[in-house]
Amino acid sequence: MARVASVALLTPLPQLDRVLEYAIPEPLQASIAVGVRVRAPLRTGGRVVEGFVLALAEESSYEGKLAELVSVVSPVPVLTPEIAELAREVANRQAGTLNDVLRLAVPARSARFEAAWWEARCAGSAPETGGIRHAVDGDSDATEAVPRERAFRAAPHGVRSDGTPRALAAILDAALADLSHGESVIVAVPDFREVELALRYLSTRADERLVRRMDARLKPKERARHFLACLEGTPVIAIGTRSALYAPVTKLASIYIWDDDDDSFTEPLAPYAHTRDVALLRQQLTGCRLVFSSYVPSAAVVRLIDMGWLTAHDDRQVNLPRVVISEHVLGEDDRLQHARIPSYAWRRAREALSSSNVLMQVGRAGYAPALVCEGCGERVTCRSCGTFLGQPRKDALPRCRVCGRDYMRWSCLHCGSERARPSGSGVHRTVEELGRAFPGATLVVADGEHERVSVSGTGNLVVATRGTAPIAPSGYACVILLDTGSMLLREGLDVVLDALHGWAAAAALCADDGEVFVAGSEHPATIALRDHSELALVREELQARRALSFPPTVRVAEVHGTRAEVEHALERLGEQHELDILGPLTDEDGTSRALVRMSYANARTLVPAMKAELVRAATSRPAPLPGKRRAAGSTLRIRLDPPHAF
Structure with a gap:
C-alpha cells in the first residue's frame, strides 16, 4: 500500500x-x-x-x-x-x-454534482452512451478521415442549406468518422458562435451523450458535468474554445483546430499559452492526428509547412466566390473612388435584398472611431494617454479607447474650441446611414455587444465588425467589405495579415452564386483575396519577417517590472546567454519593459533560465529590519510570445 x-x-x-x-x-x-x-x-x-x-x-x-x-x-x-x-x-x-x-x-469543483457522479460511478452504474447516428444528408461535404498526420487544410468556402459553414461541417464529419471507430476527438474553435453551430450540426448525427462541450461560458455545474463525462472512458467529441485542448478524453485520435489565427485563441491568463502551441505539445505527447484548418493560414502554420512539419492540402471547391475590387468598376472618377460605399455596391445590395441577405463588414466598432475639432480639424486626444478619442454610440460622451476615460468637457489644445464632430463611421453610425438608404430592409447589427449566431429569412442587411457576422442559410448573396483602406493604415506587424484574415472569413460566408465587393483600391492583401492566393501572400510576409527576425520566425519574451528589476534580470541572463534585446523602455505608469528575441533552438535553454530568474526575484526580498515592514515583493514578470509585441 x-x-x-x-x-x-x-x-x-x-x-x-x-x-x-x-x-x-x-x-x-x-x-x-x-x-x-x-x-x-x-x-x-x-x-x-x-x-x-x-x-x-x-x-x-x-x-x-x-x-x-x-x-x-x-x-x-x-x-x-x-x-x-x-x-x-x-x-x-x-x-x-x-x-x-x-x-x-x-475546472473548479461543483462539489454536490461531483459527489453524486462519484457515488453513481462507485455503485457500478455505467454511463448511457447511445450509438452513433452517422447519417449524413446529401448536402454534406463529408470526407473520409485523413490519415494520422500533421496537416493544414485550406477550408472550403460557402454555407450549407442548413446554415452550417462548409468548413466547419468538413471538420465535424471527419470527427464523426473517428468517433464511429471508437476513438475520441478534440475540436477547438474560436468562440461561442462556432460552438453553437457545431453542436447544432452534431445534434442530428451523434448521440448527445457522445458530444461534450468544453466552454468557459458554461455554468460551473454544467462545465463539471461535461468534464467528468470525459473521464468515463467512453470515446467522445470534445468541442469548445481554448479549454478544449485540456479535455481528459480517452483514445484520442485527432485534434482539429479551426482558424488558429483568431485572437480568441490567445490565452489572457498566465502562462499565456496560445491554443496552437498547446495543440502542438499534446500531439507530440500522444502521437494523435493534428489538423489546422482555416480560410487563410496563419504565419505560424506556414512556418511549420515550410519546415515540412505540416503537410498542406487545398480543400477549396472550384467555384470560389467572385471578388470585385471597386477600383476596377468605378473608372477614374475620383469622387466615386473615395465614396465609402460605391454606387455599384449599392445597386448590387438592393438587388440582393429582394430575395436574399446582404452582409456589410465595417472596420470599427462603436459609433465614431475618432473625433476631430470643429474649429481647426485636429484629432481629439485623451489628456491622460494621448490616444484618439471616439464615440461609442450617438450622443454619448467622448471616450478614450485605451484608458476608458469619459470626457464631460473638452477643449482643443490648438484653437480652444469646445466642439467636436465625428470622423469616420463605426458599426452603429453605419447602421444609422443604411437605415435611411434601405428603408425596406431589416437591419441586423452584429458586434461585441450584439452577439448573433445566425439570421433567418430574407431581406436582412447585416452590419458586422470583424469576426462577428452571423451565418445566413446558403450564404449571403452579396458581401461588401468596407473601410479596407483604413484597416491597412493601422500600426502593427500583423496589420496586413489580420485584415486579410477578417476579409476572407466574411467572403467565405458568400453564397455560391454570390459576389464579394471590396470597397477600396488594389493592395497585395486585396489582390490575394481576389485571386484566392492567400497562402502565397502569407509565405511572402513570413520570408520578410525571417530576414528581420520578427515572430513567428523567432520567439519573443517580454520582460516587465521596475527599471532596476528589468535591467538586473537582463544582466544576469546575459552572463550565460547571448541576448538580442530591444529596450528597456519606461511606460507612463513608471514600469519598464524590454523584448528579448531568440531562436527556437536557443529558447530551449533560455526559457528555463528566465524561469529561474523569476524564482530568484521572488525569493530575494531582504529580511525586514526590527520594527519595519517587510519589503514589497518582486514585480518582475516574463511573458513568452506576447501578441502584438511589434
Missing part, C-alpha cells in the same frame, strides 16, 4: 513550482489516488493549500521526516497523467508554473 504521495501544490509562488512528497496518514489510505485533490501543509506560517496527487509510492526519496497530508478534498481523480504531463510541458515552454496551467485545465 502506498505511503507517500507526490503532490503539485496549487500556489502562485514560482519557488514552489515543484513536486513535493507527503506522508499519507492511515485515515486517507482508502481515498487517496493519483489525480485527486488533496490539502497539504506548508512549512511556513501553518498554511494549508490544495494540490493534486501526481504519483504514489511506498518509499520516499527524502531521508527526513515527511509532513502528512491534511485531507482529501475529493476522491475523484480529475487530473489524468496525460493532462498532468501536458500541463507541465506547457508551463515549461512558457516559463510559467504548473499551477497556472492546471487552473485552466481542470
Whole structure:
C-alpha cells in the first residue's frame, strides 16, 4: 500500500513550482489516488493549500521526516497523467508554473454534482452512451478521415442549406468518422458562435451523450458535468474554445483546430499559452492526428509547412466566390473612388435584398472611431494617454479607447474650441446611414455587444465588425467589405495579415452564386483575396519577417517590472546567454519593459533560465529590519510570445 504521495501544490509562488512528497496518514489510505485533490501543509506560517496527487509510492526519496497530508478534498481523480504531463510541458515552454496551467485545465469543483457522479460511478452504474447516428444528408461535404498526420487544410468556402459553414461541417464529419471507430476527438474553435453551430450540426448525427462541450461560458455545474463525462472512458467529441485542448478524453485520435489565427485563441491568463502551441505539445505527447484548418493560414502554420512539419492540402471547391475590387468598376472618377460605399455596391445590395441577405463588414466598432475639432480639424486626444478619442454610440460622451476615460468637457489644445464632430463611421453610425438608404430592409447589427449566431429569412442587411457576422442559410448573396483602406493604415506587424484574415472569413460566408465587393483600391492583401492566393501572400510576409527576425520566425519574451528589476534580470541572463534585446523602455505608469528575441533552438535553454530568474526575484526580498515592514515583493514578470509585441 502506498505511503507517500507526490503532490503539485496549487500556489502562485514560482519557488514552489515543484513536486513535493507527503506522508499519507492511515485515515486517507482508502481515498487517496493519483489525480485527486488533496490539502497539504506548508512549512511556513501553518498554511494549508490544495494540490493534486501526481504519483504514489511506498518509499520516499527524502531521508527526513515527511509532513502528512491534511485531507482529501475529493476522491475523484480529475487530473489524468496525460493532462498532468501536458500541463507541465506547457508551463515549461512558457516559463510559467504548473499551477497556472492546471487552473485552466481542470475546472473548479461543483462539489454536490461531483459527489453524486462519484457515488453513481462507485455503485457500478455505467454511463448511457447511445450509438452513433452517422447519417449524413446529401448536402454534406463529408470526407473520409485523413490519415494520422500533421496537416493544414485550406477550408472550403460557402454555407450549407442548413446554415452550417462548409468548413466547419468538413471538420465535424471527419470527427464523426473517428468517433464511429471508437476513438475520441478534440475540436477547438474560436468562440461561442462556432460552438453553437457545431453542436447544432452534431445534434442530428451523434448521440448527445457522445458530444461534450468544453466552454468557459458554461455554468460551473454544467462545465463539471461535461468534464467528468470525459473521464468515463467512453470515446467522445470534445468541442469548445481554448479549454478544449485540456479535455481528459480517452483514445484520442485527432485534434482539429479551426482558424488558429483568431485572437480568441490567445490565452489572457498566465502562462499565456496560445491554443496552437498547446495543440502542438499534446500531439507530440500522444502521437494523435493534428489538423489546422482555416480560410487563410496563419504565419505560424506556414512556418511549420515550410519546415515540412505540416503537410498542406487545398480543400477549396472550384467555384470560389467572385471578388470585385471597386477600383476596377468605378473608372477614374475620383469622387466615386473615395465614396465609402460605391454606387455599384449599392445597386448590387438592393438587388440582393429582394430575395436574399446582404452582409456589410465595417472596420470599427462603436459609433465614431475618432473625433476631430470643429474649429481647426485636429484629432481629439485623451489628456491622460494621448490616444484618439471616439464615440461609442450617438450622443454619448467622448471616450478614450485605451484608458476608458469619459470626457464631460473638452477643449482643443490648438484653437480652444469646445466642439467636436465625428470622423469616420463605426458599426452603429453605419447602421444609422443604411437605415435611411434601405428603408425596406431589416437591419441586423452584429458586434461585441450584439452577439448573433445566425439570421433567418430574407431581406436582412447585416452590419458586422470583424469576426462577428452571423451565418445566413446558403450564404449571403452579396458581401461588401468596407473601410479596407483604413484597416491597412493601422500600426502593427500583423496589420496586413489580420485584415486579410477578417476579409476572407466574411467572403467565405458568400453564397455560391454570390459576389464579394471590396470597397477600396488594389493592395497585395486585396489582390490575394481576389485571386484566392492567400497562402502565397502569407509565405511572402513570413520570408520578410525571417530576414528581420520578427515572430513567428523567432520567439519573443517580454520582460516587465521596475527599471532596476528589468535591467538586473537582463544582466544576469546575459552572463550565460547571448541576448538580442530591444529596450528597456519606461511606460507612463513608471514600469519598464524590454523584448528579448531568440531562436527556437536557443529558447530551449533560455526559457528555463528566465524561469529561474523569476524564482530568484521572488525569493530575494531582504529580511525586514526590527520594527519595519517587510519589503514589497518582486514585480518582475516574463511573458513568452506576447501578441502584438511589434
